Amino acid sequence: xxxxxxxxxxxxxxxxxxxxxxxxxxxxxxxxxxxxxxxxxxxxxxxxxxxxxxxxxxxxxxxxxxxxxxxxxxxxxxxxxxxxxxxxxxxxxxxxxxxxxxxxxxxxxxxxxxxxxxxxxxxxxxxxxxxxxxxxxxxxxxxxxxxxxxxxxxxxxxxxxxxxxxxxxxxxxxxxxxxxxxxxxxxxxxxxxxxxxxx
Numbered sequence: 001x002x003x004x005x006x007x008x009x010x011x012x013x014x015x016x017x018x019x020x021x022x023x024x025x026x027x028x029x030x031x032x033x034x035x036x037x038x039x040x041x042x043x044x045x046x047x048x049x050x051x052x053x054x055x056x057x058x059x060x061x062x063x064x065x066x067x068x069x070x071x072x073x074x075x076x077x078x079x080x081x082x083x084x085x086x087x088x089x090x091x092x093x094x095x096x097x098x099x100x101x102x103x104x105x106x107x108x109x110x111x112x113x114x115x116x117x118x119x120x121x122x123x124x125x126x127x128x129x130x131x132x133x134x135x136x137x138x139x140x141x142x143x144x145x146x147x148x149x150x151x152x153x154x155x156x157x158x159x160x161x162x163x164x165x166x167x168x169x170x171x172x173x174x175x176x177x178x179x180x181x182x183x184x185x186x187x188x189x190x191x192x193x194x195x196x197x198x199x
Contacts, residue, residue, distance in 0.1 A: 010051065018061045028052060028066055035105060036077045042097075046104040049074075053108035057115035064119050067112065068129060074109050075133050078102065082141050094143050106138065106145040 017023040031052035034040050040048075056062050056070050081102050085091050092098045113120075113130060120126030139145055 014055060014059060017055075017059065021063070024059075024062055024066060028056065028062070028070060031055075032070055032073050035101070035108075036073060042100050045101045049101070049104040049108045053111045057112055064116075064123060064126070067116050067119070071109055071112060071130075074105050075138075078105050078109065078138055079134075082138065082143065085141075085143060095147050099143060102143060103145060103147075110145075 013027060017027055031048045034048040035045050035052060037045065052070060056067050117130075120130055
């Protein structure tokens with residue numbers, strides 16, 4: 001998965017997973033573990049975020065329980081990261097490449113919620129699970145996921161979960177700062193959320 005510009009080989013794994021539910025559990029579990037591992041390289045963690053989000057959204061044979069587990073562990077990590085950031089005396093500047101995994105996971109969970117919202121709506125406690133998380137805190141945190149993430153998906157998530165509002169800490173007069181953040185993050189090798197979009 002870390003091979004530069006790999007576009008097809010990873011789909012062999014995706015294809016094999018459809019034949020046994022245990023393959024899905026092990027594959028997704030490994031991706032989530034690597035995404036949240038403090039010992040794995042940043043590029044590995046970001047790539048795992050991307051492939052995990054794409055796989056659980058696009059593969060029709062992935063159960064809603066697996067999707068829920070991915071969101072649970074990812075959002076738990078994101079919330080702990082925000083807690084740690086709030087407690088720091090001299091934290092890294094929002095948009096700094098040091099926050100790469102936070103932005104990758106935030107983008108991934110928004111992507112998953114957007115693509116899986118109807119599946120959760122069909123479950124008796126599906127929306128209750130999604131609404132248990134403080135999305136306003138996550139998307140309006142000082143780290144400002146809108147700075148480098150997908151604003152449309154972020155707004156859609158809040159709309160789906162109750163019409164709350166989200167804003168970016170980067171004002172219109174701070175467009176240059178946003179561009180600078182995106183430039184710094186682009187300097188880190190990365191993978192788009194959906195591998196089929198190219199890499």
